[in-house]
Amino acid sequence: QVQLVESGGGLVQAGGSLRLSCLASTLVYRSYAMGWFRQAPGKEREFAAAISWSGGSTYYAESVKGRFTISRDYAKNMVYLQMNSLKPEDTAVYYCAARLGNDVGIANSAAYNYWGQGTQVTVSS
Numbered sequence: 001q002v003q004l005v006e007s008g009g010g011l012v013q014a015g016g017s018l019r020l021s022c023l024a025s026t027l028v029y030r031s032y033a034m035g036w037f038r039q040a041p042g043k044e045r046e047f048a049a050a051i052s053w054s055g056g057s058t059y060y061a062e063s064v065k066g067r068f069t070i071s072r073d074y075a076k077n078m079v080y081l082q083m084n085s086l087k088p089e090d091t092a093v094y095y096c097a098a099r100l101g102n103d104v105g106i107a108n109s110a111a112y113n114y115w116g117q118g119t120q121v122t123v124s125s
Contacts, residue, residue, distance in 0.1 A: 002114045004096045009119030012086055016123070020081040022096030022116060033099050034072060034079040037109055038092035038121075047107040048094070049081060059106055064090075086123045093118040 008020040020036065035050035049070040050059045058070050069082040079096060097112035105111045 002098075004098060004114055004116035006094065006096045006116045006119040009094060009121045011122045011124065014086060014088055014123055014125050016086050017082070017084045018086065018121060020083065020094055020096075020119060020121070022079040022081075024077050024079065024096075024098060026077055030074075031100060032113070033101070033103060033106060034070075035097045035099065035106065035112060036070060036079075036081045037095045037097060037112075038090075039095070039118075040089075040092040043092075045095070045109055047109065050103075050106045051079065052103050052106075057103055059103070061107070083121070086121075088123045088125045091121060091123050093120050 003025045005023045012018055033053050036048045037045050038048050039045040047061050048064050049068055051070045051072055055072050067085045072079045095118045096116040098114045099112040
């Protein structure tokens with residue numbers, strides 16, 4: 001059974017940091033590109049970051065570039081999103097997602113096959 005389980009969300013002050021974690025089942029993890037998306041109240045789900053199945057390429061939304069870092073640990077089947085210099089506008093539910101295939105359209109949520117349940121990130125001003 002394919003599973004993605006996020007953790008690490010919480011409440012943090014503006015300027016602070018959080019690290020989100022996503023544990024993936026082995027079947028997904030070894031062959032899939034992994035992404036982080038987020039959805040704020042009343043807004044569409046949007047792309048935040050992604051990493052290729054090999055880990056050799058990373059992609060970021062302009063709004064998080066330079067502040068967020070995505071990485072993966074193959075030994076632990078984990079994907080991480082390190083978030084620094086957080087802003088109130090980063091407040092959202094963050095979702096881990098997995099997709100099979102190359103990196104074309106990696107920022108498109110419709111191209112992802114599996115999703116986690118989400119973890120809430122709240123940044124206070």
